[in-house]
Amino acid sequence: MKHLISMRDIDKDDILRILDEAERMEDILNSKKVSKILEGKILATIFYEPSTRTRLSFETAMKRLGGEVIGFGDVENTSVVKGESLIDTIRVVSNYCDVIVLRHPSEGAARLASEYSSVPIINAGDGSNQHPTQTLLDLYTINREIGRIDNIKVAFVGDLKYGRTVHSLSYALALFEGVELHFISPKELKMPREIIDDLRGKVKIYESDKIGELDVDVVYVTRIQKERFPDLNEYQKVKGSYKIKKEHIENKDLIVMHPLPRVDEIDYGVDKLPQAKYFKQSFYGIPVRMAILKILIEEFERT
Amino acid sequence: MKHLISMRDIDKDDILRILDEAERMEDILNSKKVSKILEGKILATIFYEPSTRTRLSFETAMKRLGGEVIGFGDVENTSVVKGESLIDTIRVVSNYCDVIVLRHPSEGAARLASEYSSVPIINAGDGSNQHPTQTLLDLYTINREIGRIDNIKVAFVGDLKYGRTVHSLSYALALFEGVELHFISPKELKMPREIIDDLRGKVKIYESDKIGELDVDVVYVTRIQKERFPDLNEYQKVKGSYKIKKEHIENKDLIVMHPLPRVDEIDYGVDKLPQAKYFKQSFYGIPVRMAILKILIEEFERT
Amino acid sequence: MKHLISMRDIDKDDILRILDEAERMEDILNSKKVSKILEGKILATIFYEPSTRTRLSFETAMKRLGGEVIGFGDVENTSVVKGESLIDTIRVVSNYCDVIVLRHPSEGAARLASEYSSVPIINAGDGSNQHPTQTLLDLYTINREIGRIDNIKVAFVGDLKYGRTVHSLSYALALFEGVELHFISPKELKMPREIIDDLRGKVKIYESDKIGELDVDVVYVTRIQKERFPDLNEYQKVKGSYKIKKEHIENKDLIVMHPLPRVDEIDYGVDKLPQAKYFKQSFYGIPVRMAILKILIEEFERT
Numbered sequence: 001m002k003h004l005i006s007m008r009d010i011d012k013d014d015i016l017r018i019l020d021e022a023e024r025m026e027d028i029l030n031s032k033k034v035s036k037i038l039e040g041k042i043l044a045t046i047f048y049e050p051s052t053r054t055r056l057s058f059e060t061a062m063k064r065l066g067g068e069v070i071g072f073g074d075v076e077n078t079s080v081v082k083g084e085s086l087i088d089t090i091r092v093v094s095n096y097c098d099v100i101v102l103r104h105p106s107e108g109a110a111r112l113a114s115e116y117s118s119v120p121i122i123n124a125g126d127g128s129n130q131h132p133t134q135t136l137l138d139l140y141t142i143n144r145e146i147g148r149i150d151n152i153k154v155a156f157v158g159d160l161k162y163g164r165t166v167h168s169l170s171y172a173l174a175l176f177e178g179v180e181l182h183f184i185s186p187k188e189l190k191m192p193r194e195i196i197d198d199l200r201g202k203v204k205i206y207e208s209d210k211i212g213e214l215d216v217d218v219v220y221v222t223r224i225q226k227e228r229f230p231d232l233n234e235y236q237k238v239k240g241s242y243k244i245k246k247e248h249i250e251n252k253d254l255i256v257m258h259p260l261p262r263v264d265e266i267d268y269g270v271d272k273l274p275q276a277k278y279f280k281q282s283f284y285g286i287p288v289r290m291a292i293l294k295i296l297i298e299e300f301e302r303t
Numbered sequence: 304m305k306h307l308i309s310m311r312d313i314d315k316d317d318i319l320r321i322l323d324e325a326e327r328m329e330d331i332l333n334s335k336k337v338s339k340i341l342e343g344k345i346l347a348t349i350f351y352e353p354s355t356r357t358r359l360s361f362e363t364a365m366k367r368l369g370g371e372v373i374g375f376g377d378v379e380n381t382s383v384v385k386g387e388s389l390i391d392t393i394r395v396v397s398n399y400c401d402v403i404v405l406r407h408p409s410e411g412a413a414r415l416a417s418e419y420s421s422v423p424i425i426n427a428g429d430g431s432n433q434h435p436t437q438t439l440l441d442l443y444t445i446n447r448e449i450g451r452i453d454n455i456k457v458a459f460v461g462d463l464k465y466g467r468t469v470h471s472l473s474y475a476l477a478l479f480e481g482v483e484l485h486f487i488s489p490k491e492l493k494m495p496r497e498i499i500d501d502l503r504g505k506v507k508i509y510e511s512d513k514i515g516e517l518d519v520d521v522v523y524v525t526r527i528q529k530e531r532f533p534d535l536n537e538y539q540k541v542k543g544s545y546k547i548k549k550e551h552i553e554n555k556d557l558i559v560m561h562p563l564p565r566v567d568e569i570d571y572g573v574d575k576l577p578q579a580k581y582f583k584q585s586f587y588g589i590p591v592r593m594a595i596l597k598i599l600i601e602e603f604e605r606t
Numbered sequence: 607m608k609h610l611i612s613m614r615d616i617d618k619d620d621i622l623r624i625l626d627e628a629e630r631m632e633d634i635l636n637s638k639k640v641s642k643i644l645e646g647k648i649l650a651t652i653f654y655e656p657s658t659r660t661r662l663s664f665e666t667a668m669k670r671l672g673g674e675v676i677g678f679g680d681v682e683n684t685s686v687v688k689g690e691s692l693i694d695t696i697r698v699v700s701n702y703c704d705v706i707v708l709r710h711p712s713e714g715a716a717r718l719a720s721e722y723s724s725v726p727i728i729n730a731g732d733g734s735n736q737h738p739t740q741t742l743l744d745l746y747t748i749n750r751e752i753g754r755i756d757n758i759k760v761a762f763v764g765d766l767k768y769g770r771t772v773h774s775l776s777y778a779l780a781l782f783e784g785v786e787l788h789f790i791s792p793k794e795l796k797m798p799r800e801i802i803d804d805l806r807g808k809v810k811i812y813e814s815d816k817i818g819e820l821d822v823d824v825v826y827v828t829r830i831q832k833e834r835f836p837d838l839n840e841y842q843k844v845k846g847s848y849k850i851k852k853e854h855i856e857n858k859d860l861i862v863m864h865p866l867p868r869v870d871e872i873d874y875g876v877d878k879l880p881q882a883k884y885f886k887q888s889f890y891g892i893p894v895r896m897a898i899l900k901i902l903i904e905e906f907e908r909t
Contacts, residue, residue, distance in 0.1 A: 032604070034343030040640030042669055044662070053395065056347070056373050060399040063345055063371040068669040070662050084867035092659065092866060095889035096666040260395060261387035283398035301638070335907070337646030356698065359650070359676050363702040366648055366674040563698060564690035586701035 001299060003114040003121045004292055006130045007168050012175045019140050021291035022284075029064060029287060038067035041297055044097040045071030046089070047124070048104045053260065053282070054124050054133075058101045061289035070097060087116045094118040099297055102126075120296040128164050134259060135168040137288040138220075141281040145255050146217050149173070155182035155214055158222035158242050158265055160191040165259045166222055167195055174202040182206045182216055186238040189228060211241070211248055219244065221258045221265050221278075243267060249275050257281050304602060306417040306424045307595055309433045310471050315478045322443050324594035325587075332367060332590060341370035344600055347400040348374030349392070350427070351407045356563065356585070357427050357436075361404045364592035373400060390419045397421040402600055405429075423599040431467050437562060438471040440591040441523075444584040448558050449520050452476070458485035458517055461525035461545050461568055463494040468562045469525055470498055477505040485509045485519055489541040492531060514544070514551055522547065524561045524568050524581075546570060552578050560584050607905060609720040609727045610898055612736045613774050618781045625746050627897035628890075635670060635893060644673035647903055650703040651677030652695070653730070654710045659866065659888070660730050660739075664707045667895035676703060693722045700724040705903055708732075726902040734770050740865060741774040743894040744826070747887040751861050752823050755779070761788035761820055764828035764848050764871055766797040771865045772828055773801055780808040788812045788822055792844040795834060817847070817854055825850065827864045827871050827884075849873060855881050863887050 001014060028035050043062040045055050059069045086109060094100060094117040102110050103124040110123035110130070125131040143149050154173060156166050160183050170191075173179045181203050183191045190207070199205060221244050229235035245267045249256060258266060258278040270276050304317060331338050346365040348358050362372045389412060397403060397420040405413050406427040413426035413433070428434040446452050457476060459469050463486050473494075476482045484506050486494045493510070502508060524547050532538035548570045552559060561569060561581040573579050607620060634641050649668040651661050665675045692715060700706060700723040708716050709730040716729035716736070731737040749755050760779060762772050766789050776797075779785045787809050789797045796813070805811060827850050835841035851873045855862060864872060864884040876882050 032343075040638075040670075040672075042666060052375050056375075056396065056399055059373045060345060063373065064343075066343075070665045070669065072658050072662075083869040088866070088868060091885045092888045093662065095885065096662060096892060260391070262391060263386040279394045279398065282395045286399060335646075355678050359678075359699065359702060362676045363648060366676065367646075369646075563694070565694060566689040582697045582701065585698045589702060 001296060002303075003110075003117075003123075004132050004296065005110045005114055005121065005123045007132045007135050007172050008130075010132075015136065015139060015172065015175065018136055018288070018291050018295065019143055021295060022136075022140050022287040023144075025065075025287035025290035025294070026284075028290075034066070035064060036066040037294060038062065038065040038297060041067040041099070042097040043067055043069045043071075043293065044093050044100045045069060045124075046093060046100055046102045047072065048086075048102075048109075049125070051103055051125065054103065054131075055101075057282075057285045058122075058124065058289050058293075061286050061293055064286065065290055065294065067098075067293070071101075086113060090117050090121075098300070099293060120300050122292060122296065125164075128162065130168060131164055132168070133285070133289055133292060134165050135172050136292070137281065137285045138165065138169045138257065138259075139172055140288050141255075141257060141277060141284045142218060144284065145277055145280070149176045149179075151178035152176070152218065153180040153182070153216040154218040154220055155184055155216040156191075156220045156222070157184045157211060157244065159189045159224045159228065160185040160222070161189040162225075162228060163222045166191070166220070169220070170195065170199060170203075174199050180204040180206070180216070182208065184208050184211055184242070186224070186242065188234070188238070189224065211244070214248060214252060214254065217254055219249065219254055219256045221256065221262075223261075223263055223265050239264075244270060246270055246273065249273065304599060305606075306413075306420075306426075307435050307599065308413045308417055308424065308426045310435045310438050310475050311433075313435075318439065318442060318475065318478065321439055321591070321594050321598065322446055324598060325439075325443050325590040326447075328368075328590035328593035328597070329587075331593075337369070338367060339369040340597060341365065341368040341600060344370040344402070345400040346370055346372045346374075346596065347396050347403045348372060348427075349396060349403055349405045350375065351389075351405075351412075352428070354406055354428065357406065357434075358404075360585075360588045361425075361427070361592050361596075364589050364596055367589065368593055368597065370401075370596070374404075389416060393419050393424075394421075401603070402596060423603050425595060425599065428467075431465065433471060434467055435471070436588070436592055436595060437468050438475050439595070440584065440588045441468065441472045441560065441562075442475060443591050444558075444560060444580060444587045445521055447587065448580055448583070452479045452482075454481035455479070455521065456483040456485070456519040457521040457523055458487055458519040459494075459523045459525070460487045460514065460547065462492045462527045462531060463488040463525070464492040465528075465531060466525045469494070469523070472523070473498065473502060473506075477502050483507040483509070483519070485511065487511050487514055487545070489527070489545065491537070491541070492527065514547075517551060517555060517557065520557055522552065522557055522559045524559065524565075526564075526566055526568055542567075547573060549573055549576065552576065607902060608909075609716075609723075609729075610738050610902065611716045611720055611727065611729045613738045613741050613778050614736075616738075621742065621745060621778065621781070624742055624894070624897050624901065625749055627901060628742075628746050628893040629750075631670075631893035631896035631900070632890075634896075640672070641670060642672040643900060644668065644671040644903060647673040647705070648703040649673055649675045649677075649899065650699050650706045651675060651730075652699060652706055652708045653678065654692075654708075654715075655731070657709055657731065660709065660737075661707075663888075663891045664728075664730065664895050664899075667892050667899055670892065671896055671900060673704075673899070677707075692719060696722050696727075697724075704906070705899060726906050728898060728902065731770075734768065736774060737770055738774070739891070739895055739898060740771050741778050742898070743887065743891045744771065744775045744863065744865075745778055746894050747861075747863060747883060747890045748824055750890065751883055751886070755782045755785075757784035758782070758824065759786040759788070759822040760824040760826055761790055761822040762797075762826045762828070763790045763817060763850065765795045765830045765834065766791040766828070767795040768831075768834060769828045772797070772826070775826070776801065776805060776809075780805050785809040786812070786822070788814065790814050790817055790848070792830070792848065794840070794844070795830065817850070820854060820858060820860065823860055825855065825860055825862045827862065827868075829867075829869055829871050845871075850876060852876055852879065855879065 107127040107129040410430040713733040
């Protein structure tokens with residue numbers, strides 16, 4: 001692993017190694033001891049699109065390991081407005097730092113950047129394509145909260161057509177044994193046919209347009225965006241039908257996940273239930289990103 | 304003290320304890336030695352409204368104690384624009400850090416945040432309501448420059464109707480013995496009647512619409528904002544009458560304070576006089592905020 | 607050296623001392639060891655105009671020496687919009703930190719700031735006037751890549767009329783022995799007559815409106831901005847004629863420099879040639895700025 005661009009570049013062993021390292025990182029966090037594992041190292045966060053949560057999560061991860069952060073959070077005030085290419089920006093910034101976290105609106109941007117960077121690149125989102133650290137923290141959450149990833153049953157609820165996290169996590173789960181995936185969405189936002197085809201044979205698949213019984217280990221909820229519907233009435237009708245409420249999950253042995261931010265697709269009444277794990281999930285982003293930063297920087301130093 | 308939301312939550316003993324700790328912090332600053340008191344700790348600055356001065360002051364305080372800072376300075380590029388609630392943002396960010404400094408345009412926001420945060424919240428302004436660290440640094444300035452707070456005579460000059468700092472400091476001074484307050488303002492911007500009523504019996508109060516003799520220990524100046532006047536002519540007339548000039552204060556045994564930024568309510572000629580303490584006052588914000596960060600983080604660790 | 611405002615304030619000895627210190631800083635960077643030379647010190651970056659590259663370069667330099675950074679990158683969210691003067695901002699911020707890097711759109715702003723600051727000011731650009739750390743990193747690049755500055759032949763290509771870096775570097779080179787300067791530009795963007803007059807007698811000068819043979823050690827390219835031409839056709843014609851391409855430089859014993867960002871005044875095909883040093887040049891900004899931060903902070907502590 002020189003860079004972390006796409007989940008497609010890493011196999012099950014890589015995933016398990018990252019999750020393993022992340023558990024050690026979680027121990028560091030819980031011990032409240034000062035870590036200097038990445039002391040003197042600099043992370044550059046290069047965000048061509050805003051994403052406070054992802055940026056703050058990476059910054060926290062770096063600082064919890066004793067490292068430092070430079071960067072910019074939007075392009076408005078940068079050389080980019082003067083017409084500089086992504087490649088030139090990467091060449092310059094990679095001379096300043098030890099690792100780069102890049103978010104860019106164009107698919108393939110992170111891959112391109114990795115070809116010109118003198119330091120490791122972590123893809124924090126390239127358009128609707130990949131956001132691998134989200135997928136890794138989702139897997140970590142499942143493993144920490146359920147105790148296994150093999151033989152897991154996951155229901156995805158909401159926008160399954162445009163939801164990058166849902167696609168990426170489905171592919172990743174297909175690397176494990178005995179996985180069952182339930183795709184629950186309005187017909188306008190169904191899981192794309194080609195992804196279903198890719199997954200078939202590797203996992204058991206169920207599709208539905210109703211939330212129903214939720215006989216699963218994990219309910220993974222995503223936001224349904226108004227903008228996806230040509231007809232606002234259609235959106236209003238659909239929205240309510242995919243909102244997770246207390247009655248859907250209480251007394252069930254499952255966890256509820258959500259990549260956040262949540263708008264109103266999970267009722268606030270759910271927050272207090274023991275099944276609600278979406279804030280814990282967001283916390284797990286820290287040890288997972290600590291692990292990734294540590295692994296990439298250490299491997300880079302070795303070469 | 305789990306959080307610092309409002310001056311109303313703390314008593315005179317709390318105040319004296321903070322001022323006392325702040326003096327030790329000032330010694331650390333003066334010694335120029337590297338402090339690691341908060342090494343490994345992370346402050347998150349969450350500013351839903353811009354406030355460079357307050358943000359930089361807290362960042363400096365944290366870093367002078369060896370701590371680190373993450374955060375955002377405006378909401379434009381955040382999950383907030385995607386519709387995330389303050390509560391969710393606080394739940395997520397409090398998982399990343401050891402203390403939060405929050406500025407928000409809505410009254411009560413900091414109190415609400417403190418109910419959902421897993422770490423201490425410091426209110427750095429919630430609308431026109433509270434900004435307790437400003438009040439504490441004002442008290443610290445008086446104590447350091449005059450040598451006491453009991454038996455102090457303070458003249459407040461300018462906008463006393465909308466000035467949050469003036470209201471908060473008046474209440475805080477009323478906790479001390481023998482305090483005299485002179486409220487000097489245009490009639491349109493007088494101290495609100497209900498605050499006068501609250502203070503009566505605890506402090507001696509004088510009201511005037513003229514600067515006059517200034518037979519006081521402290522002249523606390525605030526900005527008069529054009530926007531407060533329906534009639535611009537009225538503003539122009541009033542403005543000049545409440546501007547502090549050299550002739551008002553030279554040869555007097557008093558200090559001039561101002562929460563800054565100053566626009567033109569103190570003549571630049573005053574800056575060089577020994578009575579001018581507003582830049583010193585802004586410096587005192589550092590040791591006071593160091594003290595508050597240290598106290599809150601240490602008490603939180605203990606529980 | 608209390609501040610670094612203008613190249614005109616420093617002499618050849620100062621330059622050589624900075625370049626010398628910068629080589630030691632480069633050794634620190636290459637050793638990959640953690641430096642704590644500026645541990646506990648705080649740099650404030652005060653940018654009234656955006657400049658990501660310069661800001662990130664200074665932040666990196668400070669952090670590579672173990673120091674910390676506070677600051678703001680644009681004025682939009684600052685006290686400035688409330689009408690605060692530069693002088694007041696400097697007085698406040700210089701109370702928070704150990705050194706200030708200032709960028710401001712007005713000529714003379716950094717000089718003014720230095721008169722009111724309680725800590726060293728580094729000018730990172732005041733309008734079209736000075737940007738001394740750029741000039742110092744240009745000199746460092748020449749010295750590191752060619753091995754000398756005396757007896758150097760430099761061709762400046764592009765906009766020589768408005769190019770601040772070109773003017774400043776020309777004056778600096780004139781402090782050295784046996785320097786030859788070739789000014790190559792469209793007639794609309796010629797080196798100003800008064801600068802030519804200043805330089806005459808100190809360096810050999812050649813002027814041309816054609817790239818020609820490039821019998822020099824250094825080709826220093828700058829961007830030609832559309833906005834400089836009243837007639838867009840004129841710009842289109844001119845632009846192509848001053849673009850550096852592979853055929854201009856291959857098999858020549860010279861280096862190509864550029865202050866970056868590059869738009870299209872150097873062909874991408876040049877990037878892979880050994881003569882292309884503009885990315886290296888941008889890297890050299892780090893050790894040079896480390897040296898300047900170290901020298902100014904140490905001298906300030908001594909006084």
